[in-house]
Amino acid sequence: MSFNELLNQATSEVEAWQNSGKIRIFIGTGTCGRAAGALAVLDTINKELARHNIEASITHVGCIGLCYAEPLVDIIKPGQPRICYGYVTPETIVQIINDYILKDNPRPDLALGTIGEGSIAGIPLLFELPMLKSQVRIVLRNCGYIDPENINHYIARSGYSGLNKALRMTPDEIIAEIKESGLRGRGGAGFPTAQKWDFCRKAPGKEKYLICNADEGDPGAFMNRLLLEGDPHSVLEGMVIGAYAMGATQGYVYCRAEKPLAIARLRVALEQAKKSGLVGNNILDSGFNFPIAIREGAGAFVCGEETALIQSIEGKRGMPRPRPPFPATSGLWGKPTNINNVETWGNVSAILQKDGAWYAGFGTEKSKGTKTFALAGKIVRTGLIEVPMGITLRQIIYDIGGGVEGKDKEFKAIQTGGPSGGCIPASLLDLQVDYESLAQVGSIMGSGGMIVADSGTCMVDLAKFFLTFVQAESCGKCVPCRAGTTQMLDILTDITEGKGRPEDIALLLDLGDNIKAGALCALGGTAPNSVLTTIKHFRSEYEAHINEKRCPAGVCKNLIAFYINPEKCQGCSICLRNCPVDAISGDKRMIHIINQDQCIKCGTCLTVCPVKFSAVVKMSGEKPEVPDKLIPVGSWKKSEVKE
Amino acid sequence: MTANIGIRKILTSFTRDRANLIPILQKSQAQKGYLSPEAITEIGHFLGITPNDIYSVASFYAQFRFERQGKHTIKVCQGTACHVRGGQQILEAVERELRLKPGQSTTADYQFTLERVACFGACALAPVMVIDDTVYGLMTVSRALKLVAEYRGK
Ligand SMILES: Cc1cc2nc3c(=O)[nH]c(=O)nc-3n(C[C@H](O)[C@H](O)[C@H](O)COP(=O)(O)O)c2cc1C
Ligand code: FES
Numbered sequence: 001m002s003f004n005e006l007l008n009q010a011t012s013e014v015e016a017w018q019n020s021g022k023i024r025i026f027i028g029t030g031t032c033g034r035a036a037g038a039l040a041v042l043d044t045i046n047k048e049l050a051r052h053n054i055e056a057s058i059t060h061v062g063c064i065g066l067c068y069a070e071p072l073v074d075i076i077k078p079g080q081p082r083i084c085y086g087y088v089t090p091e092t093i094v095q096i097i098n099d100y101i102l103k104d105n106p107r108p109d110l111a112l113g114t115i116g117e118g119s120i121a122g123i124p125l126l127f128e129l130p131m132l133k134s135q136v137r138i139v140l141r142n143c144g145y146i147d148p149e150n151i152n153h154y155i156a157r158s159g160y161s162g163l164n165k166a167l168r169m170t171p172d173e174i175i176a177e178i179k180e181s182g183l184r185g186r187g188g189a190g191f192p193t194a195q196k197w198d199f200c201r202k203a204p205g206k207e208k209y210l211i212c213n214a215d216e217g218d219p220g221a222f223m224n225r226l227l228l229e230g231d232p233h234s235v236l237e238g239m240v241i242g243a244y245a246m247g248a249t250q251g252y253v254y255c256r257a258e259k260p261l262a263i264a265r266l267r268v269a270l271e272q273a274k275k276s277g278l279v280g281n282n283i284l285d286s287g288f289n290f291p292i293a294i295r296e297g298a299g300a301f302v303c304g305e306e307t308a309l310i311q312s313i314e315g316k317r318g319m320p321r322p323r324p325p326f327p328a329t330s331g332l333w334g335k336p337t338n339i340n341n342v343e344t345w346g347n348v349s350a351i352l353q354k355d356g357a358w359y360a361g362f363g364t365e366k367s368k369g370t371k372t373f374a375l376a377g378k379i380v381r382t383g384l385i386e387v388p389m390g391i392t393l394r395q396i397i398y399d400i401g402g403g404v405e406g407k408d409k410e411f412k413a414i415q416t417g418g419p420s421g422g423c424i425p426a427s428l429l430d431l432q433v434d435y436e437s438l439a440q441v442g443s444i445m446g447s448g449g450m451i452v453a454d455s456g457t458c459m460v461d462l463a464k465f466f467l468t469f470v471q472a473e474s475c476g477k478c479v480p481c482r483a484g485t486t487q488m489l490d491i492l493t494d495i496t497e498g499k500g501r502p503e504d505i506a507l508l509l510d511l512g513d514n515i516k517a518g519a520l521c522a523l524g525g526t527a528p529n530s531v532l533t534t535i536k537h538f539r540s541e542y543e544a545h546i547n548e549k550r551c552p553a554g555v556c557k558n559l560i561a562f563y564i565n566p567e568k569c570q571g572c573s574i575c576l577r578n579c580p581v582d583a584i585s586g587d588k589r590m591i592h593i594i595n596q597d598q599c600i601k602c603g604t605c606l607t608v609c610p611v612k613f614s615a616v617v618k619m620s621g622e623k624p625e626v627p628d629k630l631i632p633v634g635s636w637k638k639s640e641v642k643e
Numbered sequence: 644m645t646a647n648i649g650i651r652k653i654l655t656s657f658t659r660d661r662a663n664l665i666p667i668l669q670k671s672q673a674q675k676g677y678l679s680p681e682a683i684t685e686i687g688h689f690l691g692i693t694p695n696d697i698y699s700v701a702s703f704y705a706q707f708r709f710e711r712q713g714k715h716t717i718k719v720c721q722g723t724a725c726h727v728r729g730g731q732q733i734l735e736a737v738e739r740e741l742r743l744k745p746g747q748s749t750t751a752d753y754q755f756t757l758e759r760v761a762c763f764g765a766c767a768l769a770p771v772m773v774i775d776d777t778v779y780g781l782m783t784v785s786r787a788l789k790l791v792a793e794y795r796g797k
Contacts, residue, residue, distance in 0.1 A: 031763065031764055031765050031778060032765050032767055032768055032780070034777075034778055035765040035768045035771060035778040035779060035780030035781075036768055036780050036781070067767030067768060068767060070767075070768070216764070217761075217762075218723075218762070219721075219722030219723050219724075219761035219762035220722050220723030220724040220725075220762060220766050221762070221764075221766065222762075222764035222765070222766055222767070225764035226764075257669070257706055258760060258762065258763055258764070259763075259764055260776070262764075295665075295666070296665075296666070296669060298665055298668075298669065298704035298705070298706040298707065299704050299705030299706035300703060300704050300705060301761070312665065313662065314661070314662055315660075315661045315662045315663065315664035315665055315700065316700060317699060317700055317703040318703060318704070374766060374767070375767070376723075376724035376766040376767055376769060377723070377724055377727045377728070377769075378727060378728070382724075382766070382767035382768070382769075383767050384767070415723070418723070449723070449766075451723050451724055451727060453727060457727050462726075462727070465723065465726050466723075469761065475703075580736070580739050600735075602732060602735060602736065602784075603732060604736075604784065607783075607784070
């Protein structure tokens with residue numbers, strides 16, 4: 001079928017749906033939505049519609065990125081703007097259906113905003129919300145709007161027009177277009193995409209491979225998952241364009257098995273693209289062939305590294321190998337191979353749908369375009385955002401993310417780049433987000449994970465967390481990484497357990513520098529970053545652990561203790577009943593006591609103690625006076641025990 | 644021997660190409676929840692590689708299991724976002740609830756297997772726990788224990 005026929009077919013299907021005169025309901029059923037209970041909401045919608053005999057279409061959409069407000073349900077009544085409702089529960093959806101669908105009350109109290117033309121009194125425009133206002137959505141252009149399992153939705157929004165255009169260009173022209181856009185790899189290292197394509201295109205060989213890296217191993221990031229779940233065709237389109245430009249003969253998507261929904265939606269998209277002649281043989285009657293297969297990763301972080309990924313597709317242990325030779329000349333089965341990240345491919349389709357100069361209009365001089373970031377951790381509005389490069393960290397954290405959650409907490413640091421990245425302190429919040437600026441402060445852009453730490457996060461513990469991760473994920477091939485990270489982890493463990501020695505900090509710095517210099521691949525080469533940046537910016541926390549055996553954030557178990565304040569305890573026994581190890585003694589109306597030898601420091605007593613009493617305290621480095629035997633509530637006098 | 648019939652059925656959909664090893668292992672594991680020694684031998688015959696060779700690949704990847712698994716699998720996320728939001732407390736609470744000894748991951752009655760996983764990509768709703776195929780976000784210790792109790796009877 002020609003592209004025009006596909007487009008006509010898609011447009012008429014989508015228009016018929018839009019003009020059906022029926023009520024249209026959209027529900028976000030990506031992983032975030034599901035985790036927040038979207039499927040239970042969907043169930044209720046179906047029941048309520050049937051009960052009231054309402055004819056409506058229900059469309060599953062990907063995530064718009066407002067994960068903090070999931071589950072999200074949008075409703076369009078004919079002639080009205082689309083209303084997006086947030087924090088939807090089975091209870092509130094019954095109200096919304098009753099009040100808005102059956103009657104005409106749009107329930108502004110439950111709505112987040114409206115989308116599209118027109119407005120509704122009392123409801124703001126969705127894209128005027130602080131979380132969305134400064135976003136520029138290029139990669140995420142369709143996420144949350146279209147049904148990812150319906151190719152016509154994608155085509156009707158300019159989908160595959162970039163491919164149609166590319167097939168009429170020469171490969172060199174396509175690469176020139178990408179070059180003009182300034183696009184750099186979104187998988188972490190930021191290598192110029194056009195240059196990489198050019199290497200692969202010029203590499204001799206009839207068989208060439210093209211790989212989409214969807215391994216997304218950064219534990220705390222979900223940019224790629226969200227794009228694949230919300231708009232898989234944008235990635236496939238980018239791949240076919242790249243394949244045509246480089247003369248690739250077979251494509252693979254390597255996707256992590258822990259993201260089953262992304263894989264499922266990608267499979268559906270791939271089948272549809274094949275059926276429509278957009279992937280496979282004789283693409284859009286051009287004579288160009290490019291089949292794509294999906295490979296599921298089997299749970300190894302290092303397989304995100306391109307040479308390890310190639311080994312894994314070949315059915316081997318995923319061990320990186322030294323480069324050169326680069327995959328562009330010798331990759332999968334020794335053939336020229338190009339690897340790009342999911343988001344890079346999503347940008348490629350957008351660039352070809354418009355043009356390179358348009359894309360280069362966003363961002364900074366050296367970092368063009370936009371970047372998606374996953375906001376998580378101790379931040380008010382968690383979710384996925386897309387912003388122009390060059391925006392400051394402060395804008396991201398405060399304007400978009402709403403600052404740290406918890407009124408009594410302060411912002412401490414933002415961790416970017418995952419296990420390879422570093423921690424950036426409050427004093428650097430005006431830093432611009434681009435490849436070079438982040439590298440200058442010892443972190444990296446990485447694939448886009450951003451984890452906010454507040455005063456309740458221990459930076460030594462966070463560094464230990466990342467080191468535990470990289471140490472476990474080190475493939476073991478080179479000594480600096482295998483033995484060096486183990487050594488660093490031992491030292492960090494000692495520090496967090498109160499066994500640190502004053503010389504440990506210098507030792508960590510020294511080890512870190514050596515691992516960086518000697519490791520075979522970037523896993524080891526960046527592994528010490530979290531330790532090095534936390535020592536640089538939060539040295540006093542390390543010193544408190546080592547010299548005072550104190551964890552200022554109250555996180556490290558061996559350095560904290562829980563006590564019951566004898567002046568506040570009302571003898572209600574709630575803590576006693578909930579303590580999982582029976583470490584609390586007490587009786588009705590008696591002041592309760594925690595037996596420190598038995599306590600496992602799980603913090604349950606602190607959580608269950610009624611707020612009006614707030615008798616349980618967590619302390620580090622200090623020890624309050626508490627009774628040594630059971631005494632009645634109200635009879636405690638300070639120093640009674642001591643004197 | 645029934646195990647082998649199941650494996651043979653899976654093998655018919657693959658060519659005898661080494662590159663198929665990992666997809667074959669994944670499909671085989673999906674059948675019984677783990678890779679039995681018999682299954683590995685059978686796959687080795689099919690691909691013309693030794694069981695040792697297969698173990699060396701399979702043991703590299705966190706996904707593969709070599710022992711019988713519980714009826715339900717509970718995975719508690721230990722990724723970065725979940726870590727800073729208390730994922731470890733959830734893991735420890737579930738561990739205590741299931742009375743697992745250090746190093747043990749499956750309960751004696753084979754009702755549950757507990758795993759720690761680094762990130763499901765639902766980080767915005769941390770801490771996250773997954774039971775079988777259902778993702779639960781914004782976990783608390785008490786919600787986690789309630790879920791375990793619900794699945795106990797299932
Ligand atoms: C330990 C390690 C893990 C990596 N994980 C990923 C990943 O999950 N996804 C990704 O796209 N790139 C990852 N990379 C980077 C890839 O090696 C490669 O640079 C990238 O896929 C190239 O695509 P791009 O040019 O589009 O960024 C990783 C690198 C290292 C060293
Ligand atoms: S860190 Fe737990 S889901 Fe990502």
